[in-house]
Amino acid sequence: MNRRTHRHTKLGGVTYPPGVMFVTPVMFIHRDPAVWGDDAGEFNPGRFADGVSKACKDPSAFVPFSWGSRVCIGQNFALLEAKAAICMILQRFAFELSPAYVHAPYTVLTLHPQHGVPVRLRRL
Numbered sequence: 322m323n324r325r326t327h328r329h330t331k332l333g334g335v336t337y338p339p340g341v342m343f344v345t346p347v348m349f350i351h352r353d354p355a356v357w358g359d360d361a362g363e364f365n366p367g368r369f370a371d372g373v374s375k376a377c378k379d380p381s382a383f384v385p386f387s388w389g390s391r392v393c394i395g396q397n398f399a400l401l402e403a404k405a406a407i408c409m410i411l412q413r414f415a416f417e418l419s420p421a422y423v424h425a426p427y428t429v430l431t432l433h434p435q436h437g438v439p440v441r442l443r444r445l
């Protein structure tokens with residue numbers, strides 16, 4: 322998430338001139354062991370079992386859809402769509418990550434797998 326100053330702006334005791342671009346390093350905030358614990362780098366959806374507030378020390382550090390007045394307007398739709406799609410797939414298939422998968426996250430607004438996520442489907 323990028324933000325540009327349009328006038329002199331004081332932030333954290335520093336005054337920035339107009340035109341300065343701030344980049345929020347969401348990927349690193351979401352993997353900060355100080356917030357998420359020592360296993361911050363591990364894929365563990367179970368950490369959200371009791372909601373975001375119990376998953377980390379500071380719920381405001383979970384910002385996949387941004388935060389505040391410019392929060393993603395598609396958030397609820399996107400989460401519903403993802404759940405519906407996964408439900409439809411799981412009714413028909415089991416799947417596992419293909420050995421061809423190469424872990425290469427990169428940022429294009431949100432975090433993307435640079436070479437896609439090849440999976441192996443097995444019809445149930």
Ligand code: HEM
Pocket residue numbers: 322323384385386387390391392393394395396398399430431
């Ligand atoms: C997993 C899916 C999605 C993710 C992770 C996501 C993430 C984000 C993020 C991080 C922002 C804020 C960008 C910023 O503040 O600089 C944003 C804004 C926005 N998103 Fe999404 N988004 C998703 C899906 C969608 C969908 C499905 C829609 C529309 C149907 C949508 C519409 C928008 C719009 C219109 C904004 C701009 C809101 C504003 O600036 O007031 N997004 N999204």
